[in-house]
């Protein structure tokens with residue numbers, strides 16, 4: 001079944017990267033009047049870590065596999081569906097790691113049991129309890145605590161000897177994984193129906209996660225979803241996950257890119273206006289006047305022209321900014337800014353398009369803003385917190401307070417989608 005998951009990832013990798021990171025990408029900057037044609041630096045330039053030469057580097061060393069990592073369970077039940085989450089990998093792989101079970105249970109590894117295990121990586125060789133080892137699968141009846149973070153993880157810990165250190169992966173069933181994401185992403189906050197809605201979003205994102213070019217499904221950081229195992233697990237979140245067990249959001253039979261922001265500022269932004277023209281049918285403009293603008297949802301940023309000239313020097317010819325103005329809002333009708341013009345003192349105009357780019361260039365938390373000109377510079381008045389596409393966490397919370405169900409909330413924010421069991425994919 002994970003063949004299908006991988007296929008889904010291939011289809012959505014690029015868009016997921018854009019949507020989930022609010023990334024600046026492609027050529028969305030154009031200048032007229034001889035302006036500098038520099039493009040905003042793309043945050044998508046994460047190094048793809050291929051291990052192709054590793055075999056050659058260590059070909060002379062043939063360490064035994066004391067515990068071969070078993071294939072992922074191939075069952076049709078949601079309960080046993082496994083997700084591999086990368087905890088430490090690539091250049092962030094560990095040189096040293098201690099493992100222990102949280103309640104004093106024993107760790108099982110390579111046919112033996114241990115109270116705790118010490119793992120080190122030296123010169124391209126991984127040693128577990130002093131024995132050289134290429135791969136390991138470590139199990140326990142209790143969550144396994146890792147010294148690298150102090151957090152504990154249910155399921156299995158898979159260790160692989162990588163080029164830069166010990167690659168650590170947590171293989172865990174998808175429902176337990178979603179509970180760990182909920183506690184990391186929203187803590188103990190929000191109405192119960194909004195938590196149920198969010199649990200469906202977290203589960204769905206497993207199927208559209210970024211491809212890291214590594215041997216796991218998704219990472220434990222913001223680029224995919226934050227995940228901290230059992231750390232600060234919340235009973236109400238757990239109940240919300242249990243009540244939506246196995247359900248994901250789909251469009252035309254495929255899991256959706258269920259993007260979300262903290263708040264939208266009364267209307268969402270079309271995917272087209274936010275992300276380099278990505279015109280996704282269920283990421284349309286929706287309006288919800290009762291959305292609370294707490295949690296940083298109303299903000300103001302002031303720049304003097306001197307500050308703007310330093311910040312925007314790559315978007316001018318003279319290096320001196322004279323004016324920044326909103327040239328166009330979302331063509332699909334939201335109040336989000338789609339295009340700004342930066343004018344320098346010689347009259348050259350540089351145009352920046354797409355909300356994600358504009359947020360990065362101006363250093364603001366949301367592209368839902370107006371610009372007020374003052375003699376010494378500009379004041380940017382904004383509402384909303386985040387890219388503004390898809391689901392609003394604060395809006396979903398309020399809809400739950402007003403009595404809407406989690407299905408109502410999700411179908412409102414993602415029009416045209418339907419709920420489906422994830423074991424279909």
Ligand SMILES: [Zn+2]
Nearest residue numbers: 210219223224
């Ligand atoms: Zn990731």
